[in-house]
Structure formats: structure tokens, C-alpha cells
Ligand SMILES: [Fe+2]
């Protein structure tokens with residue numbers, strides 16, 4: 001098996017994606033552990049992180065895997081099916097009150113679906129992506145991904161009133177738009 | 192009224208074969224499952240794997256067709272039990288997460304057995320080795336944060352501390368110094384025989400896991416760390432198996448294997464909080480009771496001896512997964528510097544040890560040290576989980592660092 005070229009970890013899009021998988025898993029833990037009063041807040045942060053992550057994957061990672069990885073388009077189709085069903089669960093969850101009795105069981109379903117999906121990406125998509133792309137491409141995409149993450153921080157500093165804070169409080173659709181813009185800009189800046 | 196597996200009635204062997212529906216167990220929840228439930232799963236998997244390989248070896252040395260048929264039959268059942276037990280592990284857990292559970296299991300299993308071991312030489316042998324798996328947990332936990340960006344605390348849940356043990360670099364001894372002296376089967380306490388067998392099974396499974404999954408990693412540091420620790424697990428298997436009396440007959444060993452399965456399923460049944468998993472331990476106990484009865488019958492026939500001669504008069508105190516923090520800290524305080532010389536333990540390093548260290552390290556940092564260095568370079572600190580304060584050994588406290 002080919003060993004990966006050493007790159008500074010944060011400069012590799014695959015590293016950043018895996019890091020985000022870790023953050024998402026941690027956020028699920030936070031929602032599960034939170035009491036009724038904090039649950040909405042923790043859940044909102046989870047939803048935003050999911051939006052940032054999945055949007056970025058849909059815009060840049062999956063298309064790249066489709067073209068660069070042998071057999072990539074089948075792999076990506078499978079991932080998109082998983083993402084679609086997770087999105088469905090997510091929108092059902094968003095329509096519920098976090099204190100509702102079926103909220104936590106549904107959250108468990110979503111958690112297991114997202115974890116399974118993330119593990120499948122890591123095993124069947126990212127591994128191959130790392131083999132079939134060069135370090136420069138992965139660095140450029142890492143930058144784009146980090147720019148996207150910055151427009152939708154998951155842990156805002158309390159008491160600081162900035163445009164970012166407004167965004168954090170805004171609807172997920174707005175987050176997705178901002179992520180898309182950031183990704184396009186980052187892509188356009190590429191050499 | 193204590194439990195005696197020899198006096199119980201089990202499930203007839205012919206009724207023990209399971210269909211696909213029964214084999215198709217749902218995995219446990221990777222986040223919501225108690226860490227010690229995972230440890231029990233990992234232990235029972237190791238026990239079943241040992242039981243399968245023991246059956247294969249026995250068969251290879253056996254000329255009696257009827258016996259070989261009997262072994263083939265029970266071995267198939269043990270394989271199905273292994274499938275049910277090990278398939279409880281969730282595929283969403285990464286290999287590294289499973290590895291961390293394995294080391295947590297090794298630590299708290301070995302510590303409990305050491306605490307309950309009646310023989311001082313055996314106890315010393317368990318205490319010696321537990322500090323090494325304790326160190327592996329710390330090395331893998333640092334790799335885990337580096338690769339998966341999660342902290343091992345999520346897995347061990349504060350039940351087991353994560354900090355250096357006997358540094359893995361020092362664990363590479365000359366192979367000759369891993370061969371201990373065996374207990375004497377005539378005088379050994381039956382509990383000692385069970386404890387040793389359990390540790391052989393557990394370490395053998397750890398060794399097999401690492402030697403097989405290590406090369407599936409891409410990250411050079413992960414590949415190297417698995418390779419290094421897999422070699423220590425080879426030492427541990429040598430260490431524990433050499434404690435068993437080589438004069439035990441095949442029938443004695445078979446009876447001990449089956450009794451030990453009864454003992455552990457019975458133990459785990461008592462403490463299992465997950466109902467569905469508890470039902471599996473109960474079912475398997477009922478199967479093992481019949482395996483034991485059949486093995487005992489064969490021992491009487493072939494060895495012309497009573498199995499009661501080698502078994503405990505009543506089921507020993509049940510084995511429990513529980514935190515062993517104070518005990519481990521006391522060992523960390525007193526036994527870090529131990530190494531082995533021949534069958535014994537010494538505090539001073541000796542020529543053969545020095546030569547082995549030189550041959551394998553060549554004066555360079557092994558992967559187990561590199562993983563900590565790389566982690567520090569990236570995060571400005573190590574990953575540790577010290578719930579009970581500073582490391583007992585001042586040499587192994589975390590050095591001051593500047594934030595990355
Ligand atoms: Fe993902």
C-alpha cells in the first residue's frame with residue numbers, strides 16, 4: 001500500500017475532514033449529555049457543524065473523488081444516498097422540541113447514521129482520495145474547507161457582537177449559503 | 192448455596208447449533224455502551240478464540256477418530272459462540288477505538304486477576320506485565336487523538352487512567368528472558384490455573400489483532416506503533432503460557448478450558464447491565480455447562496481420573512471489571528524499573544537486556560516514543576487522563592511545554 005506523502009496535518013483536506021468527523025462525534029456526545037435547558041443550544045451547534053461539513057463535502061470532496069478515484073462515482077453515489085437519508089432524519093429532528101420524548105431516540109438514529117456514513121467515507125473514499133491526488137490539491141482544498149468552517153463557528157464567544165454571531169443564530173439555510181460562497185471564493189483564488 | 196457448573200444441567204450439544212437469525216446479532220451502540228461491557232465482549236471473544244485453537248491443536252495430536260469427531264463438534268459450537276460474541280462489536284468503531292478498548296480490557300482484567308491470585312510468583316508475573324499494557328493504552332491514546340481528533344476519555348470513560356506505565360521502549364527484552372517457570376499442576380490452586388489460562392487467551396487475542404490490523408493503516412506512525420506493540424504482545428503470550436504446567440494432560444486442559452468458560456460467563460452474567468448482552472452470557476453458560484460435562488466424562492474415561500481433582504471445590508469469587516486505579520498506582524510507584532532475567536525478576540538492567548535494547552533500538556527512538564513526540568509537536572502537550580493526580584513516578588510526569 002502506498003504511504004501518504006508527509007504534509008503538515010492541517011494542510012491536508014483529508015485530515016481536516018477527519019478532524020471534523022471527530023468534532024461532529026463530540027457534538028453528538030454534548031447533545032446526549034445535555035439537560036433539557038442546554039439541549040437546544042448544543043443541538044444548534046451540531047446542526048451548523050453538520051451543515052458546514054456536508055456542504056463542503058458535496059461541493060468539493062465528492063466531485064473530486066468522482067473524477068480522481070478509480071470507481072469513485074459509485075462510491076460517491078453511495079455516500080450521497082447516506083447523506084440524503086441523514087438529512088431527512090435531521091429535518092424531522094429540527095421539527096421536534098428538544099424536550100419532546102421522541103427527540104433523543106431519533107437523535108440516536110441520526111448519530112448512528114452519521115457515524116456509519118463518516119466511517120464509510122474514511123474507509124472507502126478518503127483513503128483512495130489521498131492516494132490519487134497530489135499534496136498541493138489537498139492543501140488548496142484544506143484552505144477552502146477551513147474558510148468555510150470559519151463562517152459558521154460552532155462555539156461562538158459569548159458577549160461578542162459580530163456579524164458572525166448573527167450568522168450563528170441564523171437559520172441553517174443561511175449557513176449553507178455562506179459556506180457555498182466561501183468555497184467558491186477559495187476555489188476561484190486557487191492558482 | 193454456591194454455583195457448581197459440574198452439577199448443573201446444560202443444553203444438549205445437538206441443540207446448540209444456531210441458524211443465521213441467531214448468529215445475526217445487532218452490534219452494541221459505540222457511544223452508549225458501558226466501557227466494561229465492551230471489555231467483557233473482548234474478553235469472551237479471546238476465551239472463545241483460545242478454545243477454538245486449543246481444540247485444533249488437540250485434534251492435530253490425537254489419533255482417536257471418535258475423539259477428533261467430538262472435538263470437531265464442540266469446536267464448531269465454540270466458533271459460533273465466538274461469532275455471536277465478537278460480532279457485538281460495532282463496525283462504526285474504528286480499529287484504533289477497538290484497540291483502546293482492548294488495552295483497557297487488558298489492564299483491568301490483569302489487575303483484577305493479580306489482586307486475586309493466591310500464588311506469589313504468579314501474582315508477580317501478572318503485576319509485571321500489567322504495567323506494560325497500561326503503557327500501551329497511553330501510546331495508542333496519543334495516536335488516537337492525532338489521527339481521529341478524539342480523546343480516549345470518550346472510550347475509557349474515566350474508569351481507567353491513561354498515563355505512562357513501564358515505557359514500551361524498555362519492554363523489549365531478550366526472548367529467553369520471557370520464559371517463566373511453570374506452576375506445579377499437583378500443588379497449584381485451581382484458581383491459579385484459571386487465571387493463567389484467561390491471561391494467555393487475552394494476550395494471544397491482542398497479539399493476533401495487532402499483527403493483523405497494523406498493516407491496514409496508512410499513517411506511517413500507526414503502522415510502526417502497531418508493529419512495535421505487537422512484538423510486546425508476543426512477549427506477553429510467551430510470558431503467560433510458560434507459567435502453565437506442560438505436564439497437564441490434554442484432557443485436563445480441555446476440562447480447564449471448559450470450566451474457565453463457565454466461570455467467566457457466570458461472572459459476567461452477574462454484572463452485565465445490558466439486558467440483551469446478559470442474555471447472551473446466560474445462554475453461553477448453559478452451553479458451556481454441557482461442554483464441561485462432556486469433557487469431564489472424557490477425562491474420566493481416558494485419564495482415569497476425576498475432574499474434581501483439578502477443579503475448584505466451588506466456583507471462585509466472580510471476576511469483575513472495575514476500576515483498579517489505586518492498585519495500579521501502587522505498582523507504578525514500585526515496579527516500573529523491574530525487568531526479567533531468566534525466570535526471575537530483577538531491578539537492575541543486565542547485559543542480555545542491554546544487548547537486546549541496543550540491537551532493536553540502535554540508539555534511536557522507537558515508534559512508541561515517536562508517537563508521543565509527534566503528538567507534543569502538534570498539540571503542545573501529551574494526551575493523558577490522570578483522574579487521581581500526578582503520575583506516582585516523578586520521572587514519568589509530563590514535562591512543561593509551550594503551547595503549539
Ligand atoms: Fe464526512
Ligand SMILES: [Fe+2]
Nearest residue numbers: 239269272452
Ligand atoms: Fe465456548
Ligand SMILES: [Fe+2]
Nearest residue numbers: 294323324327
Ligand atoms: Fe498491550
Ligand SMILES: [Fe+2]
Nearest residue numbers: 324394424427
Ligand atoms: Fe499485553
Ligand SMILES: [Fe+2]
Nearest residue numbers: 449452479482
Ligand atoms: Fe466450551
